[in-house]
Amino acid sequence: MNWSSSPGAFHRISRHTHLALCLAVMLAGCTVGPKYKRPAAEVPAEYKEAGDWKTAQPNDQNLGGSWWEIFQDPQLNNLEEQINVSNQNLKAAEAVYTQSRALLRYDRAAFYPSISGGASATRNRISSNRPPSLINDGRTYNDYQIPLELSYELDVWGRVRKTVEAQRGQAQASAADLATVNLSLHAQLAMFYFQARSLDAEEQLLNSTVEQDEQALELTESRFKGGIASEVEVQQASTQLETTRAQAIDVDVARAQFEHAIATLIGKPASSFTLPPLPLTSPPPAIPPQLPSELLERRPDIAAAERRMASANAQIGVAKAAYYPTFSLNAVGGFESGVITTLLSGPSIFWSAGPSAVAPIFDAGRRRAGLDQAVAAYDETVANYRQTVLSGFQQVEDNLAALRILEKEADTQQRAVVASQKSLDLSLTRYRGGITSYLEVTTAQSAALVNEVTAVNILGRRLTSAVLLMQALGGGWDRSALPEHPECCGRLSSNSK
Numbered sequence: 252m253n254w255s256s257s258p259g260a261f262h263r264i265s266r267h268t269h270l271a272l273c274l275a276v277m278l279a280g281c282t283v284g285p286k287y288k289r290p291a292a293e294v295p296a297e298y299k300e301a302g303d304w305k306t307a308q309p310n311d312q313n314l315g316g317s318w319w320e321i322f323q324d325p326q327l328n329n330l331e332e333q334i335n336v337s338n339q340n341l342k343a344a345e346a347v348y349t350q351s352r353a354l355l356r357y358d359r360a361a362f363y364p365s366i367s368g369g370a371s372a373t374r375n376r377i378s379s380n381r382p383p384s385l386i387n388d389g390r391t392y393n394d395y396q397i398p399l400e401l402s403y404e405l406d407v408w409g410r411v412r413k414t415v416e417a418q419r420g421q422a423q424a425s426a427a428d429l430a431t432v433n434l435s436l437h438a439q440l441a442m443f444y445f446q447a448r449s450l451d452a453e454e455q456l457l458n459s460t461v462e463q464d465e466q467a468l469e470l471t472e473s474r475f476k477g478g479i480a481s482e483v484e485v486q487q488a489s490t491q492l493e494t495t496r497a498q499a500i501d502v503d504v505a506r507a508q509f510e511h512a513i514a515t516l517i518g519k520p521a522s523s524f525t526l527p528p529l530p531l532t533s534p535p536p537a538i539p540p541q542l543p544s545e546l547l548e549r550r551p552d553i554a555a556a557e558r559r560m561a562s563a564n565a566q567i568g569v570a571k572a573a574y575y576p577t578f579s580l581n582a583v584g585g586f587e588s589g590v591i592t593t594l595l596s597g598p599s600i601f602w603s604a605g606p607s608a609v610a611p612i613f614d615a616g617r618r619r620a621g622l623d624q625a626v627a628a629y630d631e632t633v634a635n636y637r638q639t640v641l642s643g644f645q646q647v648e649d650n651l652a653a654l655r656i657l658e659k660e661a662d663t664q665q666r667a668v669v670a671s672q673k674s675l676d677l678s679l680t681r682y683r684g685g686i687t688s689y690l691e692v693t694t695a696q697s698a699a700l701v702n703e704v705t706a707v708n709i710l711g712r713r714l715t716s717a718v719l720l721m722q723a724l725g726g727g728w729d730r731s732a733l734p735e736h737p738e739c740c741g742r743l744s745s746n747s748k
Contacts, residue, residue: 282409283575284568287561290633292640295543300651318726319441321536322714326529327444330517334436337518344432351425355418361411364403364580371396372591395594398585405578413568420562423733427555430728434551438722440516442715445531447509449711450502452530456703457499464492464696467679471689484689491693495700531710534661535654535717540647540724549725550643554733556636563629570625573618576610646723653716657709664706671699 319331334341376391406412471488474480514524547553584602588594611618678695681687 281407282412282568283571284409284413285564287564289557290560290636292547292637294547294640295644298540298543298644298648298651300648300655316727318721319437321538321721322441322717323536324444326527327441330440330444330513331437333517334440335433338436338516339518341429341432341436344429348422348425348429351418351422355415355422358411358415358418361404361414362406364401366399366401368397368399368585371398393589393591394587395589395591396585396587397594398583398587401580401582403580405580407578408572408575410569410572410577413565413572417562417565417569420558420560420565424555424558424562426733427551427558430551430732431555434722434726434728436516437726438718440513441718441721443509443512443516444526445711445714445718447506447513447526448529448531449707449714450506450509451528452532452707452710453704454499454502454506454528455530456707457495457502457700460495460696460700460703461492461499464488464495467692467696468492470683479685480689487689487693491696531707531714534658534710535714538654538717538720538724540651540720543644543647546643546647546724547640548730549728550723551725551728553636553639553643554730556632556639558733560629560632560636563625563632567622567625567629570618570622573621574611576608579607579609581605581607643723647720650716650720650723654713654720657713657716661706661709661713664702664709667702668699668706671695671702675699 317328317331319327371394373394374391375394404411468485468488468491471480471485475482475485510524510526511521513526514521517524541549547557582602582604584600584604586594586599587601588596588599593599675692675695675698678687678692682689682692
């Protein structure tokens with residue numbers, strides 16, 4: 252039909268389309284599905300293992316995104332900064348986040364009409380044997396077309412809005428996952444670093460003991476030559492020396508592995524990275540834990556679990572919207588002519604437009620199954636969220652307890668170190684005076700070395716527990732770092748990861 256010759260038909264169709272649009276606007280508020288509300292999770296009033304720990308105050312040292320700076324170690328700070336630049340696992344997590352943002356933009360496109368166009372040129376011949384009611388003169392003709400098509404689904408029941416809401420929750424969860432990976436990598440590097448430094452301290456102690464054992468062997472050999480000591484005592488001193496040397500060499504195995512692990516974390520080949528030795532000397536800093544209720548806002552894994560709940564809740568709305576009719580507006584228009592020279596002229600215009608509706612009638616329970624699956628998926632995310640919260644509190648309590656207990660153990664062990672060293676000094680004095688055999692000296696040497704190594708290991712465990720506590724508290728992360736509109740956001744800053 253030529254619209255220019257039928258203005259009445261055009262106005263009638265336009266009137267119907269206008270009525271359909273008005274109806275769609277009135278129904279636009281009919282979004283189906285439950286409104287999201289974060290489920291409650293059991294939160295204790297205080298930490299059981301807090302002991303003398305004080306609650307963090309606004310004036311406490313700010314952990315910020317670079318939480319590792321609380322240890323005041325320039326070498327550690329330098330290594331930690333390299334993770335944000337070169338770590339490949341972090342780059343992979345960033346790529347996943349970018350994918351989530353792209354999927355959100357993809358879903359948001361459904362808010363707008365879809366317009367497509369094309370062009371075609373065909374030559375046709377009609378069969379002469381077609382039924383008599385149709386043209387059957389065997390003519391051949393050309394057909395040139397430039398069609399444009401518009402389609403738009405009216406979001407009457409909120410299916411598109413709920414789909415976007417679900418994907419927004421997934422994108423925000425992905426942002427929190429990125430922050431979780433970032434926090435985990437920085438904590439892992441700090442633990443490897445302090446474990447390497449603990450081995451440096453142990454090796455330093457063993458090397459110092461080797462020097463003492465060498466002096467003891469020289470003394471024993473001198474006494475043997477003077478006829479005061481027996482050859483058995485010389486061999487005992489030699490055995491003690493070589494045993495300590497072997498222990499010092501053995502430390503290098505684990506130390507090299509930690510060095511290689513650090514190299515991988517900062518994105519460097521293990522063969523091209525060297526970590527200078529730096530023995531541990533200082534205890535861990537005081538770390539004031541936040542209130543337990545703040546843990547829900549400060550841990551990115553808890554935030555990710557909560558955002559996945561919101562996404563699953565929106566998916567219930569998508570499943571419910573499938574029960575209702577789908578309303579669409581469709582329009583087709585363009586130019587068509589059998590002669591290319593008249594293709595773009597007014598009489599070559601064609602168009603059609605109007606609303607359509609599709610209502611489900613029977614699907615053998617498919618929609619019901621989809622809704623049941625969406626509800627069960629939401630229940631799963633609720634359980635996962637609550638379990639993540641419980642695990643978070645467990646990790647905080649574990650490391651608070653570890654720091655409290657290890658501090659007491661360190662004090663006790665230090666007394667054992669002092670006592671064993673005094674025992675060794677007395678045994679050496681007795682041996683030099685000929686009062687006792689060298690067996691008493693070797694026994695005292697072994698006890699002193701064991702106690703000193705144990706003290707070093709306890710110090711390393713205390714620093715590792717401090718790192719784990721920082722990780723359990725979420726580092727310097729905060730839920731406010733989550734992008735409110737991930738479809739508009741770029742790459743997260745290193746402090747918000």
